[in-house]
Amino acid sequence: TFPQKVGIREVGPRDGLQNESVIVPTRRKVEWMEKLLDAGIRYLEVSSFVSPKWIPALADAEDVFRMLPKRTGVTYAALVPNAKGLERALQADVDEVSLFVSASDTHNRRNVNRPVEQSLRELRPVAEEALAAGKSVRGYISMVFGCPYEGKISIGTVERTAHALLDMGVRELSLGDTIGIAHPRQVTRVIRQLKTTIPSGKMALHFHNTRGLALANTMAALEQNIQFFDGAAGGLGGCPYAQGAAGNIATEDLVYLLEQSGIQTGINVNQLVQAAGFIKPHIGGRLSSFQASLNEEG
Ligand code: HMG
Ligand code: MG
Secondary structure: OOOOEOEEEEOHHHHHHHHOOOOOOHHHHHHHHHHHHHOOOOEEEEEEOOOOOOOHHHOOHHHHHHHOOOOOOOEEEEEOOOHHHHHHHHHOOOOEEEEEEEOOHHHHHHHHOOOHHHHHHHHHHHHHHHHHOOOEEEEEEEOOOOEOOOEOOOHHHHHHHHHHHHHOOOOEEEEEOOOOOOOHHHHHHHHHHHHOOOOHHHEEEEOEOOOOOHHHHHHHHHHOOOOEEEEEHHHOOEOOOOOOOEOEOEHHHHHHHHHHOOOEOOOOHHHHHHHHHHHHHHHOOOOOOHHHHHHHHO
């Protein structure tokens, strides 16, 4: 059965901007996020409290949080890689802490400089501390559908990683097709298997549109009653430590599909397209979004 309502997690300001070669001025980031919220976004991944040496584009995370006025009814999230990141996130008063680990050991080493086992061991006390501080915790798994370094990823590995995160008190998993290699039948297979031990309400899908299949994959996930999806306005992003990872699914394309299908998102596509248009000149004048390009032609 299809869900009647879907929750969108807007990750553009983090997953989008982390991979852009230009550094967007803090003020512009904040203005962009205000426009995203005006369009109806209620879950915003604002930035990352990672090492600024690793991700210079998000080195202004503290300033962004300071300058972004908090609205009621909106969840403000940020990526946290370790205890130091959590300390910064708590200072900034985030609502939700997003931990991240890869289903691929090679990618995990490139991304956070340690094997998966070590990440999971180190993230547990971080999750505990976040929960004790009254924050909710989200858990990303990247390379769920395949890895540029290791190729196929077994569902068993994904399942074990998912349970390790859930055991830490993670509220929602984000299952990442980091390099946009998934196809609909695979999405069906993976979600079906995960649903044998994990409620569908605990899973969000994070698609990239590298091969043009992100919307088709979204349909497959909807058929499995998945109710939460990540998107990046304008189709920005990728992963700087994953060769060939380009373009998250554009949130406006995702919302268009959902709203046309009679599934409520609470988001206004036209306003979202305007918001995507706002960031375009600041990231080199290129978006990866059907809705945004239609808007320009029209
Ligand atoms: P490391 O070098 O192994 O860590 O990096 P370290 O503990 O040895 O620290 C090295 C230096 O970084 C030290 O500073 C620390 O203080 C500092 P120094 O003494 O050299 O001056 N440091 C920090 N500074 C600020 N904030 C922190 C922090 N931690 C350490 N939190 C580390 C390990 C995890 C820090 C590093 O590898 C890192 O930041 N990696 C993040 C990379 C990243 O953000 N990648 C993109 C994530 S996106 C993703 O994974 C996929 C996803 O989008 C889903 C999908 O698309 O599928 C989620
Ligand atoms: Mg992504």
